[in-house]
Amino acid sequence: MRDITLTDMERLGALDEADRTFQMTEEAFRTFYELTARPVRVYLARLTGDDRIADDLLQETYYRFLRANVKFDSDEHRRNYLFRIATNLVHDHRRKPFLEVPATVIADLPDSATAAQSAERAARRLDLHRAMKQLKPRERSMLWLAYAQGWSHEEIAGAVGVKTSSMKQMLHRARQRLLAVMHRGGRL
């Protein structure tokens, strides 16, 4: 498909600029993106509660990542840095706190023998989203990174921007708050 807004010269200029300013080649980026895009997109969606905002922030996250002038020690370091950018972007984007639960959670119930099971699972996820909605953004971040991503306390502390020493206590509080909200709503 031809781009009608950019001339060929501008295209070449953009590619030159990418080579000059981005910290990785397009090939390397493609590999990294395939590994990380979905987890980051889901993380952003859970933190913002809005798919459209999550889409915008996903593009912004990768743009900032590509322009970052950072030397990465390992793939984990690279991935953690990406999530840190995503976390900071969500925190900067607090104008709309936590919006509606994504419709996909309740929309795709299959009409089959497993419908009851699927419905139960969808209801559980809906309950979880509602409960998460009542937590602070930082608590949502910590819980997601710890229990959906399986990150260590050090990694979470780096991404969320808190001291590692206080991470255990903060996670404990966030966990209890989530469970309390779900218990209160009769969701567990």
Place this chain on the structure above:
Amino acid sequence: MTHLRQGDGGQAACDCPNETAVVNAVLSGSWPHGCDEALVAHAQHCLTCSEVASVSILLREDSEHSRIEAHVPAAGQVWWRAAVRARLESTHAAARPMTWMHGITAAIVAGVVLAALTAIFPVLPSAFNTAWTFARELLPNPEIATAIGDGLRLSLFVGLGAAVLMLLAPLALYFVLRED
């Protein structure tokens, strides 16, 4: 795993060394039937581990389904958009010194205009008086001479004002619209 700590009263509510093992078991999908039985038995008695297991199960399930449902743009698309944006930002950054140059030029022009006005201004009244006296001598009627003199004075001020406006208006317009 043989030395699992039991969740007893002496243990801090948020502190259990088996927490990580529980999370790993849940996230790997081996919880509760595919992992160490001692770990599962421990979690039944340990407040921290049972909490961790409950939360991990919920979040893992949500995470897995969300990843399947999530629609992400193609890597090439993200790369291309980022490249175009980098180009635009670079162009904008390159144009910034020019903007500074324009600002400095505008300041110099304004200074020259003001200096010229300041230099001319003391001379103006005497020039007007000379012109008025000359006109009065030429014209027999003093009322007509006065009227012509006043008219000349006024039109000179209007002309000067218009000149300044014509000089400054494009500059002002440039600074207002330069972001567009």
